[in-house]
Amino acid sequence: MMIESSGQKVLKVLLYVFLIIMAAIMLLPFLWMLSASLKQDRDVFTFPIQWIPAEPEWGNYSRIWTQIPLLTYILNTVKLTIIVTLLQLFTSSFAAYAFAKLRFKGRNALFLGYIATIAVPWQAYMVPQFMMLRGMGLNNTHLAIIILQAFSAFGVFMMKQFYEGIPTELCEAARIDGMTEYGIYAKIMLPLAKPSLSTLTIFTFVNTWNDFLGPYIYLTRDNLKTIQLGLRSFIGQYSSEYGLIMAGSVVTMIPVIAVFLALQKYFVEGVASSGLKG
Amino acid sequence: MLKKKESEAPAFTANGLPIDRSIKIVKSKAAKREEVKRNLVAYSFIAPNFIGFAIFTLVPIVFAFALAFLNWNGNTEMTWAGLDNFKYIFTNEMFLASLKNTFVYTIGTVPLTLVVALFLAIVLNQKIRGRNFFRTVSFFPYVGSLVAITAVWNMLFNPSMGPINEILIRLGVEDPPRWIADNDWAMFTIVLFSVWKYMGYYMVIYLAGLQGINTELYEAASIDGVNTWQKFWYVTLPQLRNTTFFILIMLTIQCFKVYDIVYMLAGAGSGALSQATTVLVYEIYNSAFRYWRLGVASAEALVLFAIVLVVTIVQFKLDKE
Amino acid sequence: MKKALALLLIALISLSAVFAGGSSESAADGKTTLTWAVWDYATTSYYDALIDAYEASHPDVNVEVIDLGSADYQTALQIQLSGGGSEFDVVAIKDIPGYNNLYKAGLLADLAPLAERDGLDLSLYGGIIEQISIGDSFYELPFKSDFWVLFYNKDLFDAAGVPYPTNDMTFEEYDALARQMTSGSGASKVYGAHYHTWRSAIQLFGILDGKHQITDGGDYSYLKPYYEMALAQQADGIVQDYATLKTSNIHYSGVFYNESVAMMNMGSWYIATLITANQTGQSDAQNWGIVKYPHAEGIEPGTTLGTIGALAIPSSSKQQEAAWDFVKFVCGEEGGKALAGTGNFPAYQIPEVKDIVASLEGFPQDQNSKDALSVTQLYLEMPLHDKSAEIEVVLNEFHDQIMTGNMSVDDGLAEMGKRVDAVLAN
Structure with a gap:
């Protein structure tokens, strides 16, 4: 239906130029990171910036595994991330259904309350929360981190907004067919919410993966620690091993990118629009 | 049974909030029982998330709010403070400066991030070559570890030797800004960083939102001979309303709570933020964990909470209209 | 069906998490286990040296180390201790503000009665105990005491044909020397001196005359000459620009290793670091020396800044006596010797320390470097004060x-005084 006029061609070229510049701006810091990961600590912050290290220090990539128990940290992080993401997906998508498509007493107040708590900075209630969880015997357990991360208001809010984009008529029709609310949630809403579920998966995954403060407070034993704690341990009081930090950052970024790439196709798929015709 | 369901449908506006019902339906006993059952079903949906949330987040938060009226160092006995903590923070220069800076940061970051994220999402939703590559790349800054990426940024924006200023000088800028090291430019630099870091994140949400738009709407618009701009204005934007609303609220809250990026960018070196760059959560952090005045920290958090609550309610009200 | 399966999976994993996470308490072999909270365990050589020494003479005790990281060590420590539920028996204290917060x-636990009971000779801590006492009590015992000296790169001085710095230099002489040693440009630039971004590196030149306390507030104009010296050096390219250092995380050890600075004032902890870096090839500054801190006219050489590392016993520990025995050991003569063996300086004054450190392989052989290890007068970087945490933040900000x-x-110092006064008044 589109006739490629010369004006449109120019526009397309401009678009690509823009995209390439943007990609460069996004990538530049990571190229630097990659290059720094191959340098000695003392050479990381020298000017002018040396983009390709003269003598690449490949040893950084082996030292990160021996200087700290990185493998243990990665396994711990993987475990936490998977559990938290699954729980978050389930509880958020479940609760959001009620907020989006059901009418019940106290709905608006409850929802506003949910969102309002997002506004309270964690630093303000960290101490009481820590004492409470420690009192339950959860200090130095992975369960503490799971509990802190899995029930976020963020996920509920996000899923609710997406559900609302799905026509209520679909639920109506299903109800008339005698489907229960649980059935509607599982058979109609969830399949349609794939793009947002994958979005939530990515965000929860990244958040848990990169979380520092939570594990820092709750996990003080080596066998429980996570990746971010390991990376920070390279920054010492009197010396910082930036080469290792960068190498560690590169390695630990790979899984997140992989998850992003794996889930990306769901953003493309979209909703089977014909089925939505009210 | 079926009738009840039908009557339920129009009870909601597009965004799911109930519309004002002027007609009161007199409820029969059966209808009441129905209602109880309906409530229970709804609560059962919410319960798994809410119970965990209430015990582990809500309870400590309520406790923290009570602390705003007490003096406490985390260990010894609490004493009653009344409004002293509030009097203290509102006469504290640094706290007032942090309020101002946080507002400036939020006002600078929110619209910019929103627009850039939407633009990116729309561009990357087109059928263009290398789409997956561009999408992945713009998500990079959000994923990268903060320690690493702030280090790079500070390198690139280094006032005397960074490549950015070198380019500016070559372009003929005689006195390039000293970025984070200059009180007048520091906040701007931080806003720039935030937009860079978070635009990919919000782009992903917009992308998911764009998938929810019924393609038939575009087809119908095409038949009507509508141009691209009009399609965007009359189809895409209204259809993205829920998404935009969500992003707007999350972004605002996130901006008001900004802390670690400011600390890592501007606090490098001395570990202290000046009056030009201090933000609310930094003051809360200091009160809580450097001075161990948990009551003061709670009072500061309560102020932050009140501001965000008001802003959020206003946004909700605007969204309803 | 799939969903039910997924749910089951979640339940199972969560359950396993509970059990996997349970911490293992003291072993049943009749040994006492002491839990010790520290920072930078992996990169610090002396923790293991101290533990090994203690365990060798106390076979029935097992010391377990918990690393809380260095950046927010005091925060993490106090959160763990708050409410009295911690598992720590001994805790390292990193700085004075942190000590003050924990005490408040x-x-x-108060260590004064224990020290008196066991007849500890507190005078051997060289006046530090007085500086950390609150009334008649003190709640930490120092095991490590670092002091600031001037490091220099001998090769750079040789190449420039400039005589080495000496153990008796005024600030004017030091400044002149720094200017003389600056040369080159671009990648081959050599800076005459270097100040790390810490406030101590410049600000505390001003308190060495013993007339001022940095926590006093009011008039800070006595710091002015030193800031002016540093700013002039910065403007003339004698030292690296502060803003550059700050925004690019440039670390002092890197620039010294790379031989791009001729002189650098730094704490004595750097001796051990430098020796190791030279041995592993991380550093090019193989030929180095130290001299005493420069001093103002009329002040005795050897007057310098100090910072201490100390141990304390949480009042919640259930093994107070065992913990005290460990603290006594680490902070006393035996611990001191173990510490010196790693190139670090114990707070407990044992006459041999100087010899032990000076005889370490890699320590400079000249007499001046050895003499530089004698301290005449030590002022704490941050004296104990009820409001030290708040004051510290203000001092850093205006630095x-x-x-x-x-x-x-002028404006900065005036504003600094005003803000410290506001803290004090509150």
């Missing part, structure tokens, strides 16, 4: 403002 919250050029020296 009533989290530390930053002055050094980045956002405020003139």
